[in-house]
Amino acid sequence: MDNLAIIEEVAITIKDVYDTFSLNFYEDFRCHDELKNTKHVKIEAGNKHWLIIEKLIEDYVDALNDKETLKLRRLNHLRDNYDFRYRIKLRSTIQAKIRYNIGKDRYVAKILNDLFGARIILTGIEQQHNELEERLNNLKSKGVITRYYTRHDGDYLATHCYFQTDKRYFPWELQIWDENREYKNRFEHARHDKEHRKLKGE
Numbered sequence: 001m002d003n004l005a006i007i008e009e010v011a012i013t014i015k016d017v018y019d020t021f022s023l024n025f026y027e028d029f030r031c032h033d034e035l036k037n038t039k040h041v042k043i044e045a046g047n048k049h050w051l052i053i054e055k056l057i058e059d060y061v062d063a064l065n066d067k068e069t070l071k072l073r074r075l076n077h078l079r080d081n082y083d084f085r086y087r088i089k090l091r092s093t094i095q096a097k098i099r100y101n102i103g104k105d106r107y108v109a110k111i112l113n114d115l116f117g118a119r120i121i122l123t124g125i126e127q128q129h130n131e132l133e134e135r136l137n138n139l140k141s142k143g144v145i146t147r148y149y150t151r152h153d154g155d156y157l158a159t160h161c162y163f164q165t166d167k168r169y170f171p172w173e174l175q176i177w178d179e180n181r182e183y184k185n186r187f188e189h190a191r192h193d194k195e196h197r198k199l200k201g202e
Helices: 005-026 048-064 074-083 091-101 124-141 178-198
Strands: 082-089 116-122 147-153 156-163 174-177
Touching: 005 048, 005 074, 005 116, 005 124, 005 156, 005 174, 048 091, 091 174, 116 178, 124 147, 124 156, 124 174, 156 178, 174 178
Parallel strands: 116 174
Antiparallel strands: 082 116, 147 156, 156 174
């Protein structure tokens, strides 16, 4: 299977898992009708909409860690067949991110955009940039992904895709890496984390 077909399979699978998870999770949330667009809710003390979302985060992470709720079988099928991995953000990391961004005019959808994050690593995908853009635009037009962008920061280069069926819900992220870029991307991730910890005085 070629790179673009793999990306399409991965994106469609994540979207299906995201939709099933979201339907089950938010259906049971008592304040569902009070949720607002996460692109419009700032992370700030005293903001009633943020307070609702803040209370929601722990339950959301608990549900993500529930093997039955998340339908891990479908994700593990991708992991078994491709260089695909996923992770659920640790509570300690989430809380540190919230503490760092609270009161800084930041919005929920920007800061908490990867409570569930996945990565697919493929050989030669950088050389297929134009074809990748075309395929991702097609997936976006079909409603599989909400948005995507290519991030080029120092030696880091990857395409980030987001899934968000309802703007009130937390988005999920998929990163697309080239195999030849993996070492540099990991190094840049480590450098970025180190700089953030230094800024926060950790």
